[in-house]
Amino acid sequence: MRTVFIFISILLFSATAFASGDVEQGKPVYEKYCRQCHGKDGAGDGPAAQYLNPPPRDFTLGIYKWKTTPFDELSPSDEDFIKMIKGWPAHNTVPGWDGLNGTSMPGWADVLGDNDTKDVIAYLKGLSGLEAPEKPPIDLKVKVAPSKESIARGKKIFGDVCSECHGDEGRGDGRKKLKDDLGARTWPRDLTKPWTFRAGSAPVDIYARLTVGIPGTQMPSFADPQSKKTLSDDERWDVANYVASLDAPYKKPGEGAVIKAVKVDGPLPDSPGAEWDKAAFESFYLVPQIIEGERLFTPTLASVSVKTLFNDDEIAFLIEWDDPTDSVPGDASAVDLSDGEVFKDGAAVEFPSSMGEKPYFGMGSASKPVDIWFWQNDGTVRAIKAKGASIVQDVSNGVSARGMYEKGTRQVVFKGPLKREWREEDAQRFVPVAFALWDGSNGEKGGRHTMTGWNSLVLGGGEGGSPYAWAAGAVVVVFILELLWLRGARRKDK
Ligand code: HEC
Numbered sequence: 001m002r003t004v005f006i007f008i009s010i011l012l013f014s015a016t017a018f019a020s021g022d023v024e025q026g027k028p029v030y031e032k033y034c035r036q037c038h039g040k041d042g043a044g045d046g047p048a049a050q051y052l053n054p055p056p057r058d059f060t061l062g063i064y065k066w067k068t069t070p071f072d073e074l075s076p077s078d079e080d081f082i083k084m085i086k087g088w089p090a091h092n093t094v095p096g097w098d099g100l101n102g103t104s105m106p107g108w109a110d111v112l113g114d115n116d117t118k119d120v121i122a123y124l125k126g127l128s129g130l131e132a133p134e135k136p137p138i139d140l141k142v143k144v145a146p147s148k149e150s151i152a153r154g155k156k157i158f159g160d161v162c163s164e165c166h167g168d169e170g171r172g173d174g175r176k177k178l179k180d181d182l183g184a185r186t187w188p189r190d191l192t193k194p195w196t197f198r199a200g201s202a203p204v205d206i207y208a209r210l211t212v213g214i215p216g217t218q219m220p221s222f223a224d225p226q227s228k229k230t231l232s233d234d235e236r237w238d239v240a241n242y243v244a245s246l247d248a249p250y251k252k253p254g255e256g257a258v259i260k261a262v263k264v265d266g267p268l269p270d271s272p273g274a275e276w277d278k279a280a281f282e283s284f285y286l287v288p289q290i291i292e293g294e295r296l297f298t299p300t301l302a303s304v305s306v307k308t309l310f311n312d313d314e315i316a317f318l319i320e321w322d323d324p325t326d327s328v329p330g331d332a333s334a335v336d337l338s339d340g341e342v343f344k345d346g347a348a349v350e351f352p353s354s355m356g357e358k359p360y361f362g363m364g365s366a367s368k369p370v371d372i373w374f375w376q377n378d379g380t381v382r383a384i385k386a387k388g389a390s391i392v393q394d395v396s397n398g399v400s401a402r403g404m405y406e407k408g409t410r411q412v413v414f415k416g417p418l419k420r421e422w423r424e425e426d427a428q429r430f431v432p433v434a435f436a437l438w439d440g441s442n443g444e445k446g447g448r449h450t451m452t453g454w455n456s457l458v459l460g461g462g463e464g465g466s467p468y469a470w471a472a473g474a475v476v477v478v479f480i481l482e483l484l485w486l487r488g489a490r491r492k493d494k
Pocket residue numbers: 029030033034035036037038048052053054055056057063064065066067081084085100103104105106108120124198486490
């Protein structure tokens with residue numbers, strides 16, 4: 001009888017079915033899967049929380065960021081809750097990740113069935129006494145389709161109202177130090193990397209953010225007539241179309257990317273410029289160093305892009321990444337934007353000292369040393385041989401490096417001697433290469449930095465085929481390292 005009743009109610013009230021979740025049954029689901037981040041009482045203070053940026057949501061406040069009900073309606077819809085928890089299927093663009101992109105909030109579609117989901121939603125609502133929304137979600141029917149004209153109008157509006165936070169080119173290099181309502185540091189999104197958007201990157205998703213705002217943060221609703229910067233409905237569509245057009249696909253890490261070095265005749269460039277057009281960028285995820293020594297849990301840098309040229313004697317790397325700040329120690333505006341002391345920005349390229357079995361990528365070991373080329377934004381350049389993090393020796397081998405910073409993007413060109421064995425016909429020609437970056441305004445210095453794992457560099461156009469496979473594996477493994485660590489934290493609590 002009861003099942004029949006439930007069946008009928010689902011049929012009749014499928015839109016509201018989720019609201020009927022059971023708080024009592026939601027509690028064990030919460031305890032099992034959510035508590036280690038969101039905390040015993042839901043206050044966002046679980047044991048893992050101290051390592052997470054952005055921090056897990058404090059459910060006792062009843063304030064949710066990724067909702068589609070209007071700015072003056074506190075409660076998300078049930079559909080919103082389901083998406084927050086199960087993920088946005090349409091923007092599932094990072095391999096192995098289906099949660100809120102760019103955060104540690106996993107997607108739970110593979111773990112929670114519909115009943116568990118509705119029960120845990122009921123439990124979350126109970127933590128703040130959240131009522132059902134009085135107002136329906138905003139209208140998400142496309143009003144202004146993307147066109148040259150719409151994008152051009154959007155660009156103008158962006159310059160007037162968005163760039164003060166998101167930077168002139170939308171790369172998140174704002175001039176303001178932003179904190180959310182609870183005092184946590186927030187960085188405006190780099191809008192050229194839509195794969196880092198939490199809640200979808202189609203124009204309609206961006207339009208929803210502009211109309212609703214991102215509650216609890218400084219990103220306001222542009223539909224609020226009280227706001228100084230109200231935008232009409234059409235204007236919000238225009239800006240959304242413009243933001244969607246900022247996507248720079250080359251910045252998105254590919255699966256199993258191999259850096260193909262291009263041979264040039266004559267000298268190699270020692271600074272960025274048109275000569276680099278011959279080569280194509282390959283991009284890689286950056287993961288924070290959390291394995292040893294001084295760890296980093298709050299990275300600001302998401303990915304790095306690399307091009308390589310070589311001639312008979314030398315090799316040059318153009319390394320590009322988006323960094324929200326030009327970290328110049330002592331500089332007043334850098335100090336303003338930083339939370340603590342400003343250190344120098346830096347970059348490093350790492351190779352095995354000799355070909356063969358790959359060394360440990362975190363600075364090698366006594367038996368398998370690595371060579372590191374290191375640059376900092378005060379002009380420091382070093383060539384180092386490392387046999388582990390504490391056995392480091394400067395070597396002089398003709399390495400030069402030069403960098404520039406413009407509107408949120410940094411480019412550094414490294415140039416140094418080419419090792420003969422990298423080109424020997426019979427030897428393995430997939431040269432392992434890894435990269436590390438430091439954002440000095442984010443307290444990064446020494447062992448606190450972001451990095452890639454070993455990637456593959458091929459000189460003179462390798463043949464292709466199976467050796468590419470391990471390169472693919474290495475990239476994915478390192479990216480997943482951090483996720484595993486988080487999943488591990490989750491398992492411990494079971
Ligand atoms: C590994 C840590 C972690 C775990 C485990 C976790 N969350 Fe989260 N969650 C986060 C973080 C971090 C955020 C904040 C994301 C942001 O600010 O955009 C978040 C945000 C949320 C939000 C708010 C979304 C919004 O729109 O404001 C909800 C709802 C949520 N989590 C539900 C859950 C549920 C339910 C579970 C368990 C089934 C869970 N979380 C498990 C880290 C976690």
